[in-house]
Amino acid sequence: MKIIYHLIVLLLIMNLIWYLFREKQFWTQVSIAIVLIMFFLRLFLIK
């Protein structure tokens, strides 16, 4: 089950990064970056 959630997080991270680069509004980009921190830490099973 853990592997499935790993994949879900990976899928969402790819989406988030893609979105981060497409987005033109600065503060929205900041929002994405804030959310990304959590996804990275969970992807590497740190937190």
Add this chain to the structure above:
Amino acid sequence: MRKNIILVLALCFLLSPVAFAYKNAGENSPPFELPNLITSAGQSADVQMASVLAKRAGLNATLKKTATAEDLENIKTLTLVFGASLKGLGAAGIDVDQEKERVRELVSEAKKRDIPLLCLHLGGEARRGQLTDQLITEFLPFAQMAIIVKSGNHDGFFSKICEENNISLVEVEKTVDVLTPLKDAFK
């Protein structure tokens, strides 16, 4: 009304030697005989303590938290340990009303069979409260003797009932101190 007064007087008359007996425990024989059935009124864990105390006092006692009239077969003393605990009631799978009804039947059966009643309250002030007080008010008047932890009587609740019904009341500091008066109360 007159009937009541006569009843109370009769009760006082009947009980006075008992009370007297304890006060002069050294000289007269103690009021209670073995075997002893210990049960709870309110299902708090205090009944367990009473059982341990009885065991340490070397008394032949049976512990049955939810004893009924049938358990009084061959029993010479009924010990009622006051203390209501919702958790305990829950654990026994009964509600307050069922518990009251059970004790009511038990006490009246004991009276029928002339089995004397000894009441204990071991939890002190922490083990008072509405439910426990209801049980005490209803059943303590039938007792011959009550042994209680002092802090439970901080408002004179026990003293008042015991005085009115001429019950001998023994107060101790801590639960463990119940041991001596308990031992002395039995033949």
Add this chain to the structure above:
Amino acid sequence: MPEYAIFLSMVVIFAILAMGLKLPIGVSLVFSALAGALLGGEGLALRHLVEGSFGYFDTILIIVTAMIFMKVLQASGILDTITAILLKTFYKRKVTLLLTVMAIVMFPGMITGSSTAAVLSTGALIAPVLIKLGLSKVKTAALIAMGGILGMIAPPVNILVMIMGGGVDMPYIGLTIPLLIIVIPLAIIISLWLGYKDIQILDYEQMKSILPESYSQEYGFRLSLPVLVVILLMIGQGFTSSFMPDIGIPAIFLVGSLVGIFCARPFNFFKVTQDAMKESMPILCILAGVGMFIQIMTLTGGRGWIVMSFLSLPPVLLYLGISISMPLFGAVSAYGSASILGVPFILALINKNAIITSAALSAIAGLGDLMPPTALAGIFAAQIVGEKNYFKVLRYCLVPALFELAMGIGVLLLAPVIEKII
């Protein structure tokens, strides 16, 4: 600096950033949390900030995946088809329609204990129906938001009660009837209150003219598969636990979304996930920000100050305290409110039946999902009807919310009577 001063500064800084400088709410929360940490003498407290945001990580996963599912339903034409079917069935029966709609919205909430899951799944399904029948967008959204909240409270799964029960050692047993006593009247009153006046009864021709395109001819039964799969998996949770762990709500929504790819009008899955990201980003960042805010609030002693302030109200004001603080604290999510305030309040009301008390408190805490800035139920309901300003939705939720509050307090006060009846 005393703890309340730090807390108040955090609130003021948040207000300046969000309202004065018009920063996104999530970002404002992050910065006010950071300021709180500095003012409290904790330095940058990066560890605490990130740790706090993780308090909502599971919720964030649910929201993103639910949003993807909703977008899949839209893109594949399933949403239109279901709207068409519902319209054909209900166009001339007002009361039945409203009650059925309420039940449909509540259903996912009932089995997941989450208002978000309800609003974003079946809420999205029925919104177009109500709008086509003449209910305004904002009222539709209000109805869905309230349905989501009632679903969250309704049995069989009420996570709020479980959280409170966990704090006082009360098993989750015997709650069905108390919860139904609370929820059923509310569901009837609220759906009729919001919809009865505005919903039009149509004749067949009128109905025909507003009917969206249905794909049921083309794809038939297959169309219903994504929704069916999600509902079945939600109901089936726990059944599998004897041989494999549960898959959890996020995976359920993703499975439903993947099934959707093969069941109806073709669409670009990556575009759908990007849309979902875009629409959910504000709330994701808000949740991360709220998590940071609470953690710093706790770290600097503000949380303890708030809890103590409400608990030290004189007994006469206790019920007022409950009515105000529990929904208000829900601004950080209804679950947080149940845990932080619900447990102490149950203990304060310990001489009453804990089952009835917790059921009533859960109804009050549930309202927290209408409280800005998170306002999960309000925000998502606004989003599915396409309303930009969710405060307009909240305005229509006010009276229903007061009904619910009154119900909760009423049940608390009447707990001894209700106990006798059940």
Add this chain to the structure above:
Amino acid sequence: MKEKIKKHHLIALCLLCLTGTLCWLTGVQFLSMRKTDTFYPSPGLSAQTKLSDYFPQLADSPGDTAVYCFRGEEEGGNLLILGGTHPNEPAGFITAVLLLENITVSRGKIFIIPQANLSGFTHDDPFEGNPQKFSLETPGGRRWFRFGSRLTNPTHQWPDPTLFTNAAGQALSGAEVRNLNRSYPGKEKGHLTEQIAFGIMELIKKEEIDLSLDLHEAAPEYPVVNAIVFHENSAELAAIASMELQMEDIDIRMEASPPSLRGLSHREWGDHTPSMAILLETANASHGRLKGKPSEALIVEGKDPNYVKASKLGMLFVPYSKDGIPIKERVARHLAAVNALVSGLRELNPDQAIDIGNFPPAQTVNEQGIGLYLHPPK
């Protein structure tokens, strides 16, 4: 070919780098909690094993915790002491450490698991703002201990179900799936936490434990605090012990384990094994919802003005003054209770007597501090 990099791409790149840096900075701190605590078992230790010796599936998992075994020469009773079921309840954990670093056993057997939920020691609960560790002064220097979470680390057990129905059939909110003391009797093929519970049940069965103790702490506003929670099979023992404690002027509440609340140690150990089952609770302010600023001092000294206020309002179930309830007092309580239970076991059943040497005296710990009985750090 040469295309100008767009501004928002540049910003995105910068933000991505910043995100990476923040992940690294906080990640280092989060990972610092994976460093294990060092204990110094007393010379009386007979063997140090692991929970996986009783349930091999746990081997190499983050739940495989150390079991310290003290075997006496003479046959006697078998005792299990569990600390760290909830790693944010340090008195239970420290009591277990104190025992394993001091005692010798001449009769009977004692098994000590100081960190029952080892995974819970590797992270902190969000929203609680707790420190990651706390320290106790010993004559030879300061010793640090981890202060973890009530629940298993989500990176070790992921995801939580919506609803957790434990092996005993109790429905609980999803996060409780990571609560060791809701997971008994455990499940061979369940989540990690259920497997740990299963492993502990296996130990109790295989080692024929007569008495199992689970050491906890609770918030002062929680009704079951300063309490001895007993399974009905150990009611008499609990009564004996509580009277003994009363003689030492330690007030302790007797609480029967409710049969309807399933999945807890004091219920399932007693129901599923012949062992007597008891759980002990002390009052820890850093655990409560009313707590003020969380800090290392709050954990160790237990002073909190919010609780003084709450006590005046009659909201607490223990006496609480401005002096607080320090960890040395809480540990002393646990020590006294363990001692009373062991002597009660002897009274009830002389065959199950356990003779313990060098038992840290509760009164001395309370008066002079825990450090006196802790091995100094190396």
